[in-house]
Amino acid sequence: MSGFGNAFSSSIGKKFIMGITGLFLILFLIVHCGINALIFISDGGLTFNVGAHFMATNWIIRAGEIVLFIGLLAHIFQALRLTLQNQKARPVKYAVNDGKANSKWYSRSMGLLGTLLLIFLVVHLKDFWVVSRFTGIPTVDANGHEDLYAVMKEKFQDPVRVVVYVLAMFSLCYHLLHGFASAFQTLGWNHSKYNGIIKGAGVWYSVIISILFAAMPIAVYFGLIQ
């Protein structure tokens, strides 16, 4: 018998995959948000383009990108599987179910929030990732780097796109308000000495990351940064 038995096919094993990939995505977002925040230096995107150039050329980052995609796909695949199985576990619904009496709405809506994120991710990857990796960035900046900042400025002239991005960050915020602490609980890290720290860090992380990301299209659209 294989040493790991049915470790990952059991309900708890599936949750381990959710938790580990979720925490991995949380770490990724710190890097992603940190580099993007370089646009707030307001130097015509020169520093930001240096960061983007590094991300596009460094082989460790490129290898990490593959891991990221595998992690993201695993997270999405498990999420859909879990959500469908969970619906089957209650075939007949209650006529009256007072969910708000015992839990937060966003903790009960992780599948919905995640699906909104998935739709956003498709739009977002098409907007930037496909351009930088495949169709090519049309111009270069004063340092001779591909001018990803110019692409960003052009994309965020479209108010519809700005609204979509900002709304998606609400989904992200609520997904993480539950997901951050939930991942620790899933992985067994529930301890009176750490619970306060985990909960607090989760709220700070979710709010700061979402506000920073949402501020980017807003700032570009209103010309608050140059």
Next chain:
Amino acid sequence: MSTGNMNLTLKVWRQKNNNAKGALVDYKLADISPDMSFLEMFDVLNEQLINKGDEPVVFDHDCREGICGMCSMFINGRPHGPKDLVTTCQLHMRSFKDGDTIVVEPWRAAAFPVVKDLTVDRSAFDRVIAAGGFISVNTGNAQDANNLPIPKMQADAAFEAAACIGCGACVATCKNASAMLFVSAKISQLALLPQGQPERYRRVQSMVAQMDAEGFGNCTNTGACEAECPKGISLENIARMNRDFASAKFISEETV
């Protein structure tokens, strides 16, 4: 039974058997005493139904003192009704107002099929226990109580986990109909004590496998179970079960 002054409208789930289609049926009740328990109010309803020649509402109950876990009723969208830390039998009509409409449904979960009306079959829980919720010891003289020193905090945590009465409110309220709180309590009460150690990692694997086989959903940590549990069983038990499960699958040699 003393009569009181409460007039109520009940909407009760009636279903002949597991295959029949059920529906909510309206009943008017008059002169209900606020001092009655919720089950006594149902006794009054059933007496009236019997006197009229109708079928009484079938519901589970046994101890009527909050310790057996039988009295499964989903009342106005919450298991065991609006009060925290009580079972339906310990809920009193003073928790409601005169003129209220009260909706009463059975536990809803694929793993808890409806037997009749408000009664569901919870033997899935028994099969989870049978899969490993015990310790194997030879009988003989009882040991001296202090032979196995157990730190007070450890003993308290085990005792709190052991308070689970197997009522199934956690499953009933969970949006995923997950049984993680129940199973983790039954695992923790043994995993925390020396007597539970020899079978600790075998137990967690067998009981989780049985839980999955019964068709309960997957936990998403909403915390609804902990909030609705009449015995205040803590989510810490779920984290402990997950840790033990990881140890069993990734470190221990014993596969089940």
